[in-house]
Amino acid sequence: MSRQQYSLKPWNTFGIDAYANRITVADSIEVLCRCWQQSVHQKEPVLLLGKGSNVLFLQDFDGQVLINRIKGVSISETTDAWLIHAGAGENWHQLVEITLSKGLAGLENLALIPGCVGSAPIQNIGAYGVELEQVCEYVDIVSLDDGVCQRLSAAECQFGYRDSVFKHRYREGYAIVAVGLKLTKSWRPVLSYGDLINFDPQVVTPQQIFDAVCHMRRSKLPDPDITGNAGSFFKNPLVSAAVAAELQTRYPDIPQYQQAGGEVKLAAGWLIERCSLKGFCLGGAAVHEKQALVLINKGTASGQDIVDLARTVRQRVAERFNVWLEPEVRFIASRGETDAVEAIA
Incomplete structure (x- = not known):
């Protein structure tokens, strides 16, 4: 060929x-x-x-x-909220900056997440205690076979942890063309993660949270314009309360985050770091030396290099913690997306 x-x-x-x-x-x-x-x-x-x-x-x-690259941003308001309609091809971080520049709060925790607006609902992007589903009002999609557009409410998007209907029912033959966001005017800061816990919720401003999030991300995460990466490579695993309790007995300092459904979220980066894998190299790929959740291209990595590294990381974590990590990144083969878990199993 x-x-x-x-x-x-x-x-x-x-x-x-x-x-x-x-x-x-x-x-x-x-x-x-x-x-x-x-x-x-x-x-x-x-x-x-x-x-x-x-x-x-x-x-x-x-x-x-x-x-x-379908662009365009429009902003309107009701008595209690700001309504934002953004084209799928808009840059997500730039949209966050636009809202803040206009005095609209609610997206500051999601600063510096790479990608376009249209990708945000697919993954139900989230960071520092906020997920897209908390601010999403609707998603506009088009059937690519006939050009028919439809609007899905947030409920119809079936958001879950790094999941949505766009990974399932609307995975093939549809494209997201716009996203509608609703930012309440009665803003409350979300200060549950990282350095944000040091802020006073009574006086902190959205801009201060934005600046802190940007600082934290830049201090830990490599710039993809300089070092190839796709951000967090693995999902933070969800385990049962019983498994979480057993792990906490063995590792008292293990970070755990209780979920609404009774499961417990673990920090994948912490698990990888505890396996002494920071900086670990395989071929042209490596585990980032500052943030173990990020796999990087040292400059000449092939897709297979990244796969081999991900497989090794997954096996090491499973051997020590009996927890199996799943990739957050989509794997693309010669004719389309392929099962990422199977690829590294």
């Missing part, structure tokens, strides 16, 4: 040097649907990307990659 000619390296934050048959930047629903339908007609695989901040290319892609 001849080598594809269009490099995907600028389109994935891991910086994996994979190639595609075609790359198309779509700035409208019409272009998005037309290009999708062309690929379907030609019986070639097609992949939708935003910023490529949550994907790992395992191989060259034997089809067309569609880059969603």
Whole structure:
């Protein structure tokens, strides 16, 4: 098979040097649907990307990659809330900055999360005690086969931990084109994680939280423009209360976060770090020396290098804690997404 000619390296934050048959930047629903339908007609695989901040290319892609760049931000208000409508191709962090510059609070804990607005509902992005589902009012999607648009309420999005309906029912043949956010005017700071616990909730401002979150992320996480990575590689595992209690007996300092459904969330980064894996290298890949939850491309890593490293990390954690980590990152093979857990099992 001849080598594809269009490099995907600028389109994935891991910086994996994979190639595609075609790359198309779509700035409208019409272009998005037309290009999708062309690929379907030609019986070639097609992949939708935003910023490529949550994907790992395992191989060259034997089809067309569609880059969603549908833009536009509008803001309106009711008596008790600000309503934001943002195109899927908008940069998420820039949207957070826009809202703060206009005096709208509620997104500050989600600062510096890489990626586009359209990717946020798929993963139900979250950080420092806030998840997208807490501020999402609706998500607009389009059926790529016929161009029919529909609006899903937050309830219809079926948000879960790093999960949503967009990973299941609307996984194939649909694209997110816009997201609606609702920021209440009766703002209350969320100060439950990291350095945020040091703030006084009575006087802290949204800008102070934003600045602190940016500082924490920049001090721990590598800049993908400099060091290839996809942020948190593994999900924080959810375990039963019984398993959590047993682990706490063995490791009194283990971080644990009680969940509404009775399960307990563990810190994947802590588990990896306790296996002495910070800085561990395999091929062209490594565990980041400051944040063990991040796997990095040292410059020449292939997708397989990252897979091999992830497999080793997962096995080491399981051997010590009997907890099996699952990737948060999507794995992309030559004809589309493949099961990430199976790939590293």
